[in-house]
Amino acid sequence: MRQVSITGVGSTRFGRFPDQSIIDLAVTAANQAILESGIPRDQIGALYLGNFVSGPLTGQEVLAGLVADALGLANIPCTKVEGACASGGIAFRHACLSVSSGVCDTALAVGVEKMTHARTPETTAALNCAMDNRSDGPSGLTFPGLFGIAWRLHEARYGTRREHVSAVVRKNKRNGLRNPLAQMGADLTDEDIADSVLIADPLRLFDCCPTSDGAAAAVVTLRGQARDNPLAIDVLASAQTRGSARIAGHPDLCTFEATVEAARRAYEMAGLCATDIDFAELHDCFSVAEILDTEDLGIVPRGKGHEWALEGRTAVDGSIPVNPSGGLLAKGHPVGATGLGQIYESVMQLRGIHPNQVKDAAIGLTHNLGGTGVACSVTILGRPDA
Amino acid sequence: MRQVSITGVGSTRFGRFPDQSIIDLAVTAANQAILESGIPRDQIGALYLGNFVSGPLTGQEVLAGLVADALGLANIPCTKVEGACASGGIAFRHACLSVSSGVCDTALAVGVEKMTHARTPETTAALNCAMDNRSDGPSGLTFPGLFGIAWRLHEARYGTRREHVSAVVRKNKRNGLRNPLAQMGADLTDEDIADSVLIADPLRLFDCCPTSDGAAAAVVTLRGQARDNPLAIDVLASAQTRGSARIAGHPDLCTFEATVEAARRAYEMAGLCATDIDFAELHDCFSVAEILDTEDLGIVPRGKGHEWALEGRTAVDGSIPVNPSGGLLAKGHPVGATGLGQIYESVMQLRGIHPNQVKDAAIGLTHNLGGTGVACSVTILGRPDA
Numbered sequence: 001m002r003q004v005s006i007t008g009v010g011s012t013r014f015g016r017f018p019d020q021s022i023i024d025l026a027v028t029a030a031n032q033a034i035l036e037s038g039i040p041r042d043q044i045g046a047l048y049l050g051n052f053v054s055g056p057l058t059g060q061e062v063l064a065g066l067v068a069d070a071l072g073l074a075n076i077p078c079t080k081v082e083g084a085c086a087s088g089g090i091a092f093r094h095a096c097l098s099v100s101s102g103v104c105d106t107a108l109a110v111g112v113e114k115m116t117h118a119r120t121p122e123t124t125a126a127l128n129c130a131m132d133n134r135s136d137g138p139s140g141l142t143f144p145g146l147f148g149i150a151w152r153l154h155e156a157r158y159g160t161r162r163e164h165v166s167a168v169v170r171k172n173k174r175n176g177l178r179n180p181l182a183q184m185g186a187d188l189t190d191e192d193i194a195d196s197v198l199i200a201d202p203l204r205l206f207d208c209c210p211t212s213d214g215a216a217a218a219v220v221t222l223r224g225q226a227r228d229n230p231l232a233i234d235v236l237a238s239a240q241t242r243g244s245a246r247i248a249g250h251p252d253l254c255t256f257e258a259t260v261e262a263a264r265r266a267y268e269m270a271g272l273c274a275t276d277i278d279f280a281e282l283h284d285c286f287s288v289a290e291i292l293d294t295e296d297l298g299i300v301p302r303g304k305g306h307e308w309a310l311e312g313r314t315a316v317d318g319s320i321p322v323n324p325s326g327g328l329l330a331k332g333h334p335v336g337a338t339g340l341g342q343i344y345e346s347v348m349q350l351r352g353i354h355p356n357q358v359k360d361a362a363i364g365l366t367h368n369l370g371g372t373g374v375a376c377s378v379t380i381l382g383r384p385d386a
Numbered sequence: 387m388r389q390v391s392i393t394g395v396g397s398t399r400f401g402r403f404p405d406q407s408i409i410d411l412a413v414t415a416a417n418q419a420i421l422e423s424g425i426p427r428d429q430i431g432a433l434y435l436g437n438f439v440s441g442p443l444t445g446q447e448v449l450a451g452l453v454a455d456a457l458g459l460a461n462i463p464c465t466k467v468e469g470a471c472a473s474g475g476i477a478f479r480h481a482c483l484s485v486s487s488g489v490c491d492t493a494l495a496v497g498v499e500k501m502t503h504a505r506t507p508e509t510t511a512a513l514n515c516a517m518d519n520r521s522d523g524p525s526g527l528t529f530p531g532l533f534g535i536a537w538r539l540h541e542a543r544y545g546t547r548r549e550h551v552s553a554v555v556r557k558n559k560r561n562g563l564r565n566p567l568a569q570m571g572a573d574l575t576d577e578d579i580a581d582s583v584l585i586a587d588p589l590r591l592f593d594c595c596p597t598s599d600g601a602a603a604a605v606v607t608l609r610g611q612a613r614d615n616p617l618a619i620d621v622l623a624s625a626q627t628r629g630s631a632r633i634a635g636h637p638d639l640c641t642f643e644a645t646v647e648a649a650r651r652a653y654e655m656a657g658l659c660a661t662d663i664d665f666a667e668l669h670d671c672f673s674v675a676e677i678l679d680t681e682d683l684g685i686v687p688r689g690k691g692h693e694w695a696l697e698g699r700t701a702v703d704g705s706i707p708v709n710p711s712g713g714l715l716a717k718g719h720p721v722g723a724t725g726l727g728q729i730y731e732s733v734m735q736l737r738g739i740h741p742n743q744v745k746d747a748a749i750g751l752t753h754n755l756g757g758t759g760v761a762c763s764v765t766i767l768g769r770p771d772a
Contacts, residue, residue, distance in 0.1 A: 001488065021520065054515075055441040061515035062470045062631060065760035069518075069631040075647045077626035078761065079476055080468040084448045090465055101487030102387065129440075129447035132455075134407060240463035245448060245455040261461045374451035375464065 001100040005226035006233045006381070007219050008037025011344040014214035014332030015183040016116045022051075022058050026067045026112040029215035029337075034071070034108065036231065037219035041071065044219070045104020047078040050091030050111035051336035053126040057118050067110060076104075084130035085285065086240075087111065088216065088339025089368030089377030093238040095220040105222045111340035112215035123211055127335075130371040132246045141247055144200035144208060146372055147286040150253045151202055154291065154306065157254060162202065164306030166193045168287045169206050171315055172323050176330025178356035179345075183332030184210050207287040212332030216340035218347070233350045236363070237269035237380040243373040250373060258376035259296035259369060266378040267298075272363065274298035277320065277380070279349060279358040281342035282367035284327040290314075293367055294322060297378070321358045324349065339368035339377060350383045362386035387486040391612040392619045392767070393605050394423025397730040400600035400718030401569040402502040408437075408444050412453045412498040415601035415723075420457070420494065422617065423605035427457065430605070431490020433464040436477030436497035437722035439512040443504050453496060462490075470516035471671065472626075473497065474602065474725025475754030475763030479624040481606040491608045497726035498601035509597055513721075516757040518632045527633055530586035530594060532758055533672040536639045537588055540677065543640060543689065548588065550692030552579045554673045555592050557701055558709050562716025564742035565731075569718030570596050593673040598718030602726035604733070619736045622749070623655035623766040629759040636759060644762035645682035645755060652764040653684075658749065660684035663706065663766070665735060665744040667728035668753040670713040676700075679753055680708060683764070702742055710735065710742045725754035725763060736769045748772035 010032025012025050020028075026049065034041060049064040060066070064078035083090045088111030095109035115123055124142065131137055141149075154160040169188060176185030188206060196205035226232040243258030244250050250257070267273055277299055284290035291305035299320050300308045308314055314322035325331050325345035328338060346364040348354040354361075363386055366379045396418025398411050406414075412435065420427060435450040446452070450464035469476045474497030481495035501509055510528065517523055527535075540546040555574060562571030574592060582591035612618040629644030630636050636643070653659055663685055670676035677691035685706050686694045694700055700708035711717050711731035714724060732750040734740040740747075749772055752765045 023520070052447065053441055055439055055512070056445075059442075059511065059515055060519050061438065061468060062517075062757045062760050064469065065628045065757065066518055066631040068628055069635065069760070073628075075627045075629065075643060077476075077479075078469070078628040079480075079626070082447060082466040082468060083450065083464070090463075093463075094465075097483075097487065097489065101483065101489075103483065103487075125445065126441070129445055131448075132452055133446050134409070240465070241461045242451045242454055242459075242464040243461065245452040249455065257461060371448045371451065374448050374455075 003223040004096050004099045004220050004235045005223045006235060006347055007221045007226050007229050008033040009218045009344045009347045011181055011216040011341055012214050013181045014212045014334055017213045018117060022054055022060060022112055022114040023066050023070060025114060025213060025215040026110050027070045029217040030067060030071055030108060030110045033217040033219045039106050039219060042074050044073055044106050044108050045076055046098040046107040047073060047076060048091040048094040048109050049080045050087035050339060051080055052082060052084055052087050052113060053129060056126040058114055083375030084370030085335050086339060086368045086370030086375040086377050087336040090240055092218060092340055092343055092379060093240050093377055096235055096238045099220050099222055105225060107220050109340060110217040111337035113334035113336040114213045115211050116213050136247050144203050146247055147288055148200040148203045150292060151288040153253050158303045158306060160306040162194055164310045165287045166190045167309040168290045169193050169329060172284060172327045172329040175316060175324050175356055176326025179326050179331060180355060182326040182330050183212055185326055185330045203286055209285050209328035209333040212334040214332060214334035214337045216337050216344045218340060218343050231351060232384060233347045234382045234384055236382045237266040239265035239269060240377045242375055245374040247372050254292060255296055256369060256373035258373050259293060262376040262378040263297045266380050270380045276363055277365045278361045278363050279321040279324060280365045281323055281325055281345050283369040284323055284329050285333060287329060290322060297367060316356055316358055324356045324358055342366035342368060346381050350381055388488060389609040390482050390485045390606050390621045391609045392621060392733055393607045393612050393615050394419040395604045395730045395733045397567055397602040397727055398600050399567045400598045400720055403599045404503060408440055408446060408498055408500040409452050409456060411599060411601040412496050413456045415603040416453060416457055416494060416496045419603040419605045425492050425605060428460050430459055430492050430494050431462055432484040432493040433459060433462060434477040434480040434495050435466045436473035436725060437466055438468060438470055438473050438499060439515060442512040444500055469761030470756030471721050472725060472754045472756030472761040472763050473722040476626055478604060478726055478729055478765060479626050479763055482621055482624045485606050485608055491611060493606050495726060496603040497723035499720035499722040500599045501597050502599050522633050530589050532633055533674055534586040534589045536678060537674040540640050544692060546692040548580055550696045551673045552576045553695040554676045555579050555715060558670060558713040558715040561702060561710050561742050562712025565712050565717060566741060568712040568716050569598055571712055571716045589672055595671050595714035595719040598720040600718060600720035600723045602723050602730045604726060604729050617737060618770060619733045620768045620770050622768045623652040625651035626763045628761055631760040633758050640678060641682050642755060642759035644759050645679060648762040648764040649683045652766050656766045662749055663751045664747045664749050665707040665710060666751045667709055667711055667731050669755040670709055670715050671719060673715060676708060683753060702744055707744045710744055728752035728754060732767050736767055
């Protein structure tokens with residue numbers, strides 16, 4: 001397989017865009033990535049678009065072709081990929097595969113979602129398309145319910161209390177204040193968090209990521225052709241896995257096997273280990289998820305995720321900065337866009353120009369998890385000189 | 387890129403399955419393909435699932451992971467791909483790419499749709515997700531309208547009348563009678579067709595494919611590992627393209643540029659020309675589409691599609707048999723499954739065991755078109771001894 005680099009990235013702000021269509025959002029991010037890459041449009045050989053619920057929420061499918069049409073691309077293969085909340089990461093991996101396998105020398109990955117225009121019951125119903133509606137759906141376990149149970153289990157096993165989990169919220173919301181693309185940065189006290197409305201015990205409002213609109217994109221190019229591009233960032237690994245599609249199918253709710261396996265494969269591909277990672281953008285759909293994810297990725301020892309959060313070790317100036325962008329909690333979670341949003345943020349870090357810069361960032365990891373752990377993608381990016 | 391073969395196929399009957407879930411259907415077809423291939427489940431390295439509107443019509447996404455879970459596959463990448471009616475063909479191409487690029491040695495492609503349980507307005511709304519709902523949707527041009535216009539243009543240019551188009555309907559409906567998997571085979575007279583209810587002038591009921599449930603699947607394996615398998619069929623080419631996403635974006639409604647370009651690339655990959663093709667399973671979503679498609683694929687001269695149909699040259703014993711399975715018109719059109727259904731039918735032809743067998747079939751072509759020509763896949767399959 002050939003080596004690939006990212007030569008351009010683009011992103012809208014994540015938030016509410018009542019006046020823009022889902023196609024407008026995707027095209028804005030993609031145009032930015034293409035222009036930044038400096039690669040002529042007729043040299044883009046494949047488009048992958050990550051999206052989760054454009055059908056139920058906007059009545060529009062074939063988004064990959066519609067976006068290619070609006071961008072003025074050639075008669076290239078254009079494919080929407082879906083793996084719930086991991087759709088964006090999956091799109092990125094497929095753009096990388098297109099180039100690494102020799103199908104083309106440049107590919108475009110776009111992620112997009114438009115959700116805030118819908119009424120809450122519609123949005124909830126759409127999000128619940130990500131669970132197994134033969135078993136988990138009828139049980140009434142929505143996603144906050146799942147992560148609430150995971151917290152209770154982590155608490156019983158390791159002593160994870162409100163103060164630990166609130167440390168994640170405070171950090172990510174504060175990181176979000178420094179990120180102009182973030183939807184909901186905030187300077188919160190422990191009291192603000194503990195007093196916010198109960199969603200699914202023990203999870204409260206500020207433990208949950210917001211509903212968002214947004215898009216992000218990346219241009220992936222054969223590394224040999226990206227050598228002269230001072231903005232290029234190397235893709236060291238891109239792994240995709242699956243886990244159980246049903247909550248009851250997980251042997252242990254304190255860990256997602258899809259994450260553990262994707263991380264293992266990504267480290268192996270990159271020839272790196274977890275201690276080589278300088279920062280991570282990971283899937284904190286709920287506050288406690290960040291604690292589980294840091295352990296599953298191996299960047300924090302098993303059973304120590306809550307302590308490291310409270311001790312500030314995952315802060316932007318800590319030993320392993322996690323979600324310096326603000327993560328899903330503060331930056332927002334336009335579902336199909338999130339995985340590519342993480343790529344965008346990581347590229348900015350590795351270029352050394354992120355508004356919430358991690359010092360000396362040379363190797364970054366992104367982690368995008370779908371459904372009840374049914375789909376996962378892990379990407380490792382590196383500075384060319386790293 | 388490495389050469390690949392199909393070592394197993396499976397398909398449900400296409401029709402109405404009120405008592406089976408969309409996952410049941412997909413699992414039935416996939417299990418059949420896996421068992422036929424004789425390849426252990428733990429050696430399947432990727433799953434691609436083609437589906438169009440499971441979100442709006444069944445409230446279930448992450449189908450790729452759910453199906454892999456039910457099949458007992460490993461922690462492999464599982465991806466739903468969507469390109470409207472071309473979703474199944476796109477899934478098949480990606481399974482081929484996984485193996486040809488070296489990501490894995492065996493991959494599974496599944497296509498599935500469940501539609502007949504929904505009320506007609508819901509189904510129509512879901513199908514209309516395949517058009518550009520910023521421009522074409524508000525114009526009121528549903529898909530029968532588009533193909534009705536295409537017929538009028540073909541008529542003005544080449545003299546295509548009801549008797550020509552009815553010849554397609556009669557042939558495919560009769561072919562369907564010989565296919566036990568077909569939903570709506572029939573022995574129709576020209577009067578039956580001409581007297582059927584008007585849908586979008588000049589298209590009548592029997593010019594339109596039915597609404598269907600169904601699934602089909604194929605196991606794709608590295609050719610070197612398939613040599614001892616007497617059922618193996620070679621994949622000679624698999625091409626995917628895009629065309630305009632908007633009706634007004636097509637310079638000529640008598641031709642779909644996505645089809646023309648996909649066929650050109652497929653012939654080039656296979657080192658073949660249109661006259662080498664022994665039969666075609668193509669995208670006759672409406673009767674007149676078969677006439678346009680045979681011309682776009684080059685298997686019938688431009689402007690002669692209607693005449694060749696009337697002269698019986700596209701019958702199972704004609705010079706270029708088209709849709710010996712009954713096609714979408716008679717076999718049915720469970721949207722995401724259709725492309726893989728075409729693969730299933732073609733494999734049976736090339737094994738020489740199809741219930742409506744084309745004599746001496748050695749090279750077959752499948753053609754799967756999505757939306758208003760926004761996505762297309764063309765596959766060329768060959769007998770290993772051809």
